[in-house]
Structures are given as C-alpha cells and as structure tokens.
Amino acid sequence: MNKDELVFLEKIASTDIFLYNKDSIKTILDSPKHYNHGLMIRAAKLSREGFYSLVKYNSGYMLLVPLAKENGLILSPKIDSLNNSENSFSNIDFINHSTSLAKLAYFLYKKESAPNWNLVIYNLNEINDPVQQVQPMKNLHDFHRYANKMVDSFAQLDDKKFKIYINKMKNCQVFGNALTTSNIIRGEKDILIDIISKLTDRAEKEGLPFEKVVFIQSVSVQKIELQANILNFNGWLEEIPYTYFNELKKWRENLFIDKADKIERYLRRNSRENIKLKDIGNELEISEQSLNTIFKKKYGMTTKKYLTQLKIENAKELLTTTQLKIHDISEYLSFIDESYFISTFNKACGMTPSKYRQNYIEKLLNKKSV
Incomplete structure (x- = not known):
C-alpha cells in the first residue's frame, strides 16, 4: 500500500477511505473522518468477493471493494450538511464513476491489477437481492x-x-x-x-x-x-x-409555513455554516431588519443564539460518534477558531468538548463492565 497515493485519491475523488473486516472499521490514513461505525459495519456485511458493491443509505452511498474473503475497502463521499438538489447530482457522479473508482482503489492498495468484477447495488434500508448492472x-x-x-x-x-x-x-x-x-x-x-x-x-x-x-x-x-x-x-x-x-x-x-418556521428550517439545513442575517434575508426574501423580530417572537431567541445551539448539538454528535479532533470539529462547524468553539461549548454545556467526550467514553465503559 502506498499511503501517499491513497491520500491523493481521497483528495481528487473527495472521498474518505476505510478498511473493514468482519466486525470492525479502521481509518487507514491520518486525516480525520466523520463516520458512523455501526452503519459501515452493516454495509460491510453485504460485501462479497467477485463483486464491487454500491450501498445506498438514507441519502448517500458507500462503495465496497473486497480485498479478500472478509476484508476490503469502503469508499465514502465526504459529508455535506446541505440537503438539496446538489447532493443528488453529487450522488450521480459518485455512482457513475464507482466501478473505475473501485478498481483504482484496489490497485493502489494491493499494487496489482484490479479484477474486472461487476457492480451490484444494495439499499441498506431495503435489503433484497442485489441489482446487478450487467x-x-x-x-x-x-x-x-x-x-x-x-x-x-x-x-x-x-x-x-x-x-x-x-x-x-x-x-x-x-x-x-x-x-x-x-x-x-x-x-x-x-x-x-x-x-x-x-x-x-x-x-x-x-x-x-x-x-x-x-x-x-x-x-x-x-x-x-x-x-x-x-x-x-x-x-x-x-x-x-x-x-x-x-x-x-x-x-x-x-x-404552508410562516416566516419564523422558514427561518428555522434554513438555519437547521445550514447549521454547519457561518450564517449572516444577509444570507437568510437573501434566501428567504425577508428584510434583514425584521428577521430577528419575526424569529424571536416565535422561538424566544435571536437567530444567532439558535444557530449556536444547533452547532453545539452537532458538536455533541461528532464528539461521541467520530474520532475527529477538537480543532477539526471547530473548523467543520465554522467556528471562528478552536478557542472560541471551546469557550462556547463550555458555556452551553458546563464542560469543555474534551471533557464531554471523556465522560461519554467512561459511561460506555461502565455499561460494558456491569
């Protein structure tokens, strides 16, 4: 395996690469990744030698590339917080290049020619016989x-x-x-x-x-x-x-929803971003001057405070479901810098992000030991 070449593949394909075996998922590169371990384990169990597998889950896809009987690679497009038509177009691009991407990943990892296997498609939520593209x-x-x-x-x-x-x-x-x-x-x-x-x-x-x-x-x-x-x-x-x-x-x-709810949905859809009143006003065609008045009347707080709450909830999920570093979570959620993220999280939760993650891990270990 040439690590530099796989790093390059991740970059040009905007894809994260993982190594799976019968019951575990590993990151094979140093770059931080946000991933759902349980979901990937379920997907990996669908993999079988002789086929490249494209697994659909919710609104995304994972590509399985078997290397041996019970292990292989998982390629997953990098996550995006926006849930709109552009995501579907990104999915189409990933689907269309999946076979060539699978072969390239196989070659870079094993340093041997990739098998000319057919591709099968699964829906993780509706497991049936796979649809073969042949x-x-x-x-x-x-x-x-x-x-x-x-x-x-x-x-x-x-x-x-x-x-x-x-x-x-x-x-x-x-x-x-x-x-x-x-x-x-x-x-x-x-x-x-x-x-x-x-x-x-x-x-x-x-x-x-x-x-x-x-x-x-x-x-x-x-x-x-x-x-x-x-x-x-x-x-x-x-x-x-x-x-x-x-x-x-x-x-x-x-x-059929009022202006306050439209603002709330916009904030929720774009909670990763550093949203300004101007952005909301332009998108929803509501004057900047009236935005906070409209929103506060129904939700009891400003748009900035509500957006901060959404970011903190996203941060909690990332802290407990990924191995991302604090700096990377801060950057992913568009905080000004890491120190501002830590102070904001501490103010909202009464502890630092690191302490929150540590407490979560300790609770898991205590449950397992009981």
Whole structure:
C-alpha cells in the first residue's frame, strides 16, 4: 500500500477511505473522518468477493471493494450538511464513476491489477437481492407504465408509492438497447432524458418555480450528455427522480409555513455554516431588519443564539460518534477558531468538548463492565 497515493485519491475523488473486516472499521490514513461505525459495519456485511458493491443509505452511498474473503475497502463521499438538489447530482457522479473508482482503489492498495468484477447495488434500508448492472433487458412497455405511475406519485408527494414505482422501474432492467439496436449508450441516455422530461412537465404543472425546474432539468441533462457511457443505470434512475421529488416537497412545505418556521428550517439545513442575517434575508426574501423580530417572537431567541445551539448539538454528535479532533470539529462547524468553539461549548454545556467526550467514553465503559 502506498499511503501517499491513497491520500491523493481521497483528495481528487473527495472521498474518505476505510478498511473493514468482519466486525470492525479502521481509518487507514491520518486525516480525520466523520463516520458512523455501526452503519459501515452493516454495509460491510453485504460485501462479497467477485463483486464491487454500491450501498445506498438514507441519502448517500458507500462503495465496497473486497480485498479478500472478509476484508476490503469502503469508499465514502465526504459529508455535506446541505440537503438539496446538489447532493443528488453529487450522488450521480459518485455512482457513475464507482466501478473505475473501485478498481483504482484496489490497485493502489494491493499494487496489482484490479479484477474486472461487476457492480451490484444494495439499499441498506431495503435489503433484497442485489441489482446487478450487467445485463441489457426487456419490458419497455411495463417500464413506461411504471414511470407514469412514478410521476403521478411524485405530484402527490407520496413517498411510499414513489419508491415502489422506482423499484419496479429498476426491476424491469430496461437498458438502452430496448430503444435502439445501433447505439446502446444513446438509448440509455434517451431513457433517462425521457424521465427528466416527464418530471419537468409535471413539476411545472404542480407550480414548482420555473427557474428551479429549468435548473434541475438543465444540470441533469448536461450530466447525462457529458458521460461517455452510462454506468450504473439504476443509480441514475433513482437519483434523478428524487432530485425533483425533494425540491417539490421543500417548495410545498414552504408554502404552508410562516416566516419564523422558514427561518428555522434554513438555519437547521445550514447549521454547519457561518450564517449572516444577509444570507437568510437573501434566501428567504425577508428584510434583514425584521428577521430577528419575526424569529424571536416565535422561538424566544435571536437567530444567532439558535444557530449556536444547533452547532453545539452537532458538536455533541461528532464528539461521541467520530474520532475527529477538537480543532477539526471547530473548523467543520465554522467556528471562528478552536478557542472560541471551546469557550462556547463550555458555556452551553458546563464542560469543555474534551471533557464531554471523556465522560461519554467512561459511561460506555461502565455499561460494558456491569
């Protein structure tokens, strides 16, 4: 293993790399990482020799690269606090390059040519037989029928049915040669662009602002057209519809909530950032002068104090679920500097971040010894 080369891979792919075995996860590099140990253990158990595995969890993905029977690498995109359409586009990029990324990681770690394995996709919350990205297939009529039902459930924001029909579409395994025998890649792109067209038309009818619809459509089509080939077709087939779904859901929710709640949601979504009143005002189209008055009337505090509370809660989670250093947590949560983070945490919790982490570890050890 060449450590410098893996550091370089992490940097250019914006990915964290871990080593897993039967029941543990290790960081193989020195750089600090925020990760959920239990979630990765669950994902690692899905790995099997002969396949690269892409594991979906909540709104993200992990890539499993087996090195031997019970150990291998986990590649995970670096975390982002923003939950918006750009995350879906990042997921699409990760999905599309997953096979080549897996082979490169295998080669850099073992210093031997990576196996030419197929890729399988799992959903960690819905463990079924994996979907293999290998065989072109059939059933175009059923596919379009499910696509239309998916669009209907999108308009109703029926998450359960929306997910069902996306899975039915994936199970049809319709690849590009279902549309054309002369150009399989073009056919795959045409299927995805047709889905985008259906969702765009319905999103406009449902009232999603024109500029938002055009943004999603243009970025999605551009990403598709720029691909030399469409790897992991089913990954694209899930992420693109959810980009539309999440935006319509957010827009409708904003229609029926008051200004104070809109401010609260903005603060919560962006709690990692160093938010200014100007940022909130520009995003929500509320005057800076009235922001704190509106917010304090409902939440009993200023936006700055509420944002600080959110940062402290995030800090507690990072202290108890990761190995990140205090400095890195401070930087991750956009505090001015480490000393300001420590004093702010101490004021809110009655102890320093280090003491909070130490107390948590001691409690865990005491429980295990009982």
